[in-house]
Amino acid sequence: MADRIADGADHLKIFIEDGTVASRPMPTMSEETVVALVAAAHARGLRTAAHTWTRNATRQAIACGVDILAHPPSDVPCDQDLIEAAAAAGSIVVATLTPLAGMSPHAPEFELAQDPRLRPYADPEWLASLDRIRAIEPGRRMGPLAVHTSHAADASVRMFRLGVPILAGTDGTGGDHPTTHGISYHGELGLLVEAGLTPAEALTAATAAPADAFGLHDRGRIAPGLRADLLLVDGDPVNDITALRGITTIWRGGVPVDRSARIPTQELV
Numbered sequence: 001m002a003d004r005i006a007d008g009a010d011h012l013k014i015f016i017e018d019g020t021v022a023s024r025p026m027p028t029m030s031e032e033t034v035v036a037l038v039a040a041a042h043a044r045g046l047r048t049a050a051h052t053w054t055r056n057a058t059r060q061a062i063a064c065g066v067d068i069l070a071h072p073p074s075d076v077p078c079d080q081d082l083i084e085a086a087a088a089a090g091s092i093v094v095a096t097l098t099p100l101a102g103m104s105p106h107a108p109e110f111e112l113a114q115d116p117r118l119r120p121y122a123d124p125e126w127l128a129s130l131d132r133i134r135a136i137e138p139g140r141r142m143g144p145l146a147v148h149t150s151h152a153a154d155a156s157v158r159m160f161r162l163g164v165p166i167l168a169g170t171d172g173t174g175g176d177h178p179t180t181h182g183i184s185y186h187g188e189l190g191l192l193v194e195a196g197l198t199p200a201e202a203l204t205a206a207t208a209a210p211a212d213a214f215g216l217h218d219r220g221r222i223a224p225g226l227r228a229d230l231l232l233v234d235g236d237p238v239n240d241i242t243a244l245r246g247i248t249t250i251w252r253g254g255v256p257v258d259r260s261a262r263i264p265t266q267e268l269v
Contacts, residue, residue, distance in 0.1 A: 001040040012041040014050045016057045021146045034064040068092045074152035087162035092213045094169040095156040097191040100149040102178045108187030109178035117245040126180045141176045153195035168205040199241040228254035
């Protein structure tokens with residue numbers, strides 16, 4: 001824990017998974033070790049998150065006092081007792097539906113990459129990789145993972161309806177998986193709405209809820225005295241979440257961002 005603090009960690013993530021969903025069994029920490037890590041993090045003012053893709057891992061994270069579930073259980077349909085345990089423990093869940101959807105033939109990134117509101121700002125290397133990734137058998141894009149978008153979406157929404165804050169997340173990028181930073185976030189919000197959240201609830205999952213979850217009290221909302229990290233869009237994302245793709249202006253800390261500087265040269269020609 002001291003080493004992570006010295007590295008400048010803002011929170012502590014703990015891997016709680018035995019590898020069976022990836023057909024690669026691996027050793028796991030004991031519950032006593034996880035409890036000690038959580039206590040050490042909390043004593044230093046850090047929040048904790050845990051990688052949890054299965055019901056067993058989720059159950060262990062909740063029992064050990066972990067604050068944030070970094071993935072809902074998605075190996076099988078989630079039982080109601082576990083949903084209620086997450087709510088009773090005051091857990092927070094990061095939905096990360098888009099990486100799971102990336103293992104299907106209809107990964108949202110393939111459509112997002114064609115959207116003229118987004119494509120000019122896409123990483124050219126990512127665009128070039130999509131044809132190669134599309135040719136990979138969907139279930140093999142992240143290895144033979146026995147996890148499913150529908151189970152994750154169902155568990156996330158059921159937890160949310162019992163008061164568990166839900167956060168939007170894309171779980172990074174790279175390898176044979178189509179997710180990418182930035183653009184995939186639009187896919188995540190669309191999947192949250194498809195799962196049952198209203199567009200306004202999905203927007204909260206991308207703004208105020210993450211700020212609250214990680215103790216970032218200077219951002220996540222539009223209010224006097226907070227950081228002016230703002231998007232101006234052409235449309236009404238409260239009625240249509242895809243309107244969020246029509247970004248016209250960005251402010252970071254109150255300073256306008258020059259988006260043209262982020263358009264790859266070939267898109268400017």
